[in-house]
Amino acid sequence: MREIAAAEPKDQQLMVALRIRPLNDAELEEGATTITHKVGDQMVVLMDPSEDPEDTLRTHRSREKTFIFDTVFDQHASQQEDVYCATTQHLVEGVISGYNATVFAYGPSGTGKTYTMLGMDAEPGIYLQTLTDLFQAIEETSNNMDYSVSMSYLEIYNEGIRDLLNPSLGFLDLREDSRGSIQIAGITEVSTSNAQEIMQLLTKGNRQRTQEPTATNQTSSRSHAVLQVTVRQWSRGTELMEAVHIGRLFMVDLAGSERASQTQNRGKRMKEGAHINRSLLALGNCINALSEKGGSRAQYVNFRDSKLTRLLKDALGGNSRTVMIAHISPASTHFEESRTTLIYAYRAKNIKTRVKRNLLNVSYHIAQYTDVISDLRREIEHLKSKIEKQEKEKRSEPNTRDAQVTIPPNDTEEERRLQMNKIRAQLIGAFKEQMEMRHSLVELENTNIELHIDTSRHLLTIAEDWSPRSWEREKTHHMHRERPHGDEEPPEADTEGDEGESAEPHEVALAREEINMLLAEQRKTAV
Numbered sequence: 042m043r044e045i046a047a048a049e050p051k052d053q054q055l056m057v058a059l060r061i062r063p064l065n066d067a068e069l070e071e072g073a074t075t076i077t078h079k080v081g082d083q084m085v086v087l088m089d090p091s092e093d094p095e096d097t098l099r100t101h102r103s104r105e106k107t108f109i110f111d112t113v114f115d116q117h118a119s120q121q122e123d124v125y126c127a128t129t130q131h132l133v134e135g136v137i138s139g140y141n142a143t144v145f146a147y148g149p150s151g152t153g154k155t156y157t158m159l160g161m162d163a164e165p166g167i168y169l170q171t172l173t174d175l176f177q178a179i180e181e182t183s184n185n186m187d188y189s190v191s192m193s194y195l196e197i198y199n200e201g202i203r204d205l206l207n208p209s210l211g212f213l214d215l216r217e218d219s220r221g222s223i224q225i226a227g228i229t230e231v232s233t234s235n236a237q238e239i240m241q242l243l244t245k246g247n248r249q250r251t252q253e254p255t256a257t258n259q260t261s262s263r264s265h266a267v268l269q270v271t272v273r274q275w276s277r278g279t280e281l282m283e284a285v286h287i288g289r290l291f292m293v294d295l296a297g298s299e300r301a302s303q304t305q306n307r308g309k310r311m312k313e314g315a316h317i318n319r320s321l322l323a324l325g326n327c328i329n330a331l332s333e334k335g336g337s338r339a340q341y342v343n344f345r346d347s348k349l350t351r352l353l354k355d356a357l358g359g360n361s362r363t364v365m366i367a368h369i370s371p372a373s374t375h376f377e378e379s380r381t382t383l384i385y386a387y388r389a390k391n392i393k394t395r396v397k398r399n400l401l402n403v404s405y406h407i408a409q410y411t412d413v414i415s416d417l418r419r420e421i422e423h424l425k426s427k428i429e430k431q432e433k434e435k436r437s438e439p440n441t442r443d444a445q446v447t448i449p450p451n452d453t454e455e456e457r458r459l460q461m462n463k464i465r466a467q468l469i470g471a472f473k474e475q476m477e478m479r480h481s482l483v484e485l486e487n488t489n490i491e492l493h494i495d496t497s498r499h500l501l502t503i504a505e506d507w508s509p510r511s512w513e514r515e516k517t518h519h520m521h522r523e524r525p526h527g528d529e530e531p532p533e534a535d536t537e538g539d540e541g542e543s544a545e546p547h548e549v550a551l552a553r554e555e556i557n558m559l560l561a562e563q564r565k566t567a568v
């Protein structure tokens with residue numbers, strides 16, 4: 042059994058940033074004006090364009106709504122790098138030392154979520170900048186630490202989960218293990234060693250993402266996209282008993298949060314909208330419940346209402362440092378969506394998560410292998426003694442036969458001579474037989490030594506191949522080989538319960554198989 046240990050958890054406030062993109066051509070064409078104004082680094086003022094300043098009945102109500110966030114970027118100041126540095130950069134160090142982190146982009150369609158997360162070739166977004174820093178931090182500490190990095194990329198479309206690195210797998214199941222950790226059954230996990238490699242996979246994966254033109258965005262993402270990067274860290278050159286830190290980083294590009302009635306979407310787009318809204322409504326409900334006084338520990342929070350909230354459970358109410366980047370348009374024509382987004386984002390600021398470092402206690406797991414090796418050693422000792430016993434028995438056989446040779450008393454001289462010749466012949470025969478047996482025993486010993494060498498070699502394979510890096514490599518390889526081809530239909534319901542224990546490394550399984558064969562061979566020769 043593996044064991045998750047963790048340091049003392051600490052409460053952490055959800056960080057909420059706001060990004061306002063520039064007015065786009067369509068908005069300018071329809072005569073939209075800018076209704077958002079950044080004040081200082083943290084405040085934004087939203088003007089209500091529909092309110093008539095001459096309306097005396099409403100003069101007591103302010104036309105301005107003010108919101109304060111951890112950081113605000115407007116159309117003038119915000120470069121991709123500024124957004125990354127202020128929101129996500131600080132998470133990287135934690136991830137490589139075993140802390141979970143989540144960054145998610147929230148906001149109506151066409152407000153710049155994909156631009157912030159994925160970006161453009163010339164202006165890469167948070168994905169690439171984070172991964173570049175992550176690999177650099179790994180490089181800087183690689184003198185005394187070993188790392189393995191793997192990634193998966195999925196989308197939630199119409200409440201079905203699709204593997205964007207291998208869409209042919211169909212819809213995948215979301216499972217929760219006994220520790221409440223969410224897993225996607227059968228998802229492709231790719232081991233990587235540099236950011237560019239991940240970006241290539243992401244660009245490839247993004248082409249698989251469900252995108253359609255909508256009334257507000259020509260390349261609107263109709264799904265929620267989740268990039269998960271897992272970093273395992275352990276000390277180099279230490280004993281097998283070393284613990285492994287596991288940090289998971291989720292980077293989520295949500296689908297547009299606008300209400301169906303606010304768009305001119307019809308037909309398929311409207312059905313998608315309903316699903317998107319279902320998950321975003323569930324997300325909104327979770328944010329509401331979590332942001333109530335006392336947060337997750339005082340209020341019932343229903344994460345189970347949608348795949349999205351189940352997947353973001355840790356990010357919102359559990360063990361994760363979480364950053365929400367809310368996006369809005371500055372246009373007067375999008376006042377209502379901007380207002381709703383700002384209200385949700387503002388509420389999310391109250392959410393607290395409990396952050397603790399993830400430790401995988403490898404020692405217990407390795408102890409199991411040490412036990413297996415000890416068992417096999419005992420078995421070899423037993424077989425050795427059996428072979429020795431057999432050797433002794435074979436040595437004693439000619440003596441037994443000698444004992445059967447008796448000289449009858451009171452025989453004549455001739456008879457005695459004949460008897461003596463017979464005995465001599467018997468003795469020579471027995472001697473020859475003994476020589477042959479000695480020869481066979483030497484051969485038997487040689488075979489035995491060879492079997493021992495092979496057994497030791499395989500035991501060594503088990504011991505040597507049991508390192509977290511090779512385990513991961515094997516596990517990834519195993520997942521590629523073993524993954525079943527999924528049904529294209531979305532699942533009726535999710536399977537609950539533990540995910541099974543991971544298969545042992547391929548070399549270990551092979552070595553074990555070989556050892557069984559060798560032991561069988563030894564048993565044969567021992568009989």
Ligand SMILES: Nc1ncnc2c1ncn2[C@@H]1O[C@H](COP(=O)(O)OP(=O)(O)OP(=O)(O)O)[C@@H](O)[C@H]1O
Binds near residue numbers: 063148151153262
């Ligand atoms: N800060 C920005 N600066 C310049 N262009 C931007 C910015 N934000 C978004 N854009 C542009 O606006 C358009 C829509 O952005 P994007 O596709 O990122 O929106 P989205 O919120 O992901 O939309 P959807 O939810 O429909 O997928 C794109 O052409 C993008 O290049």
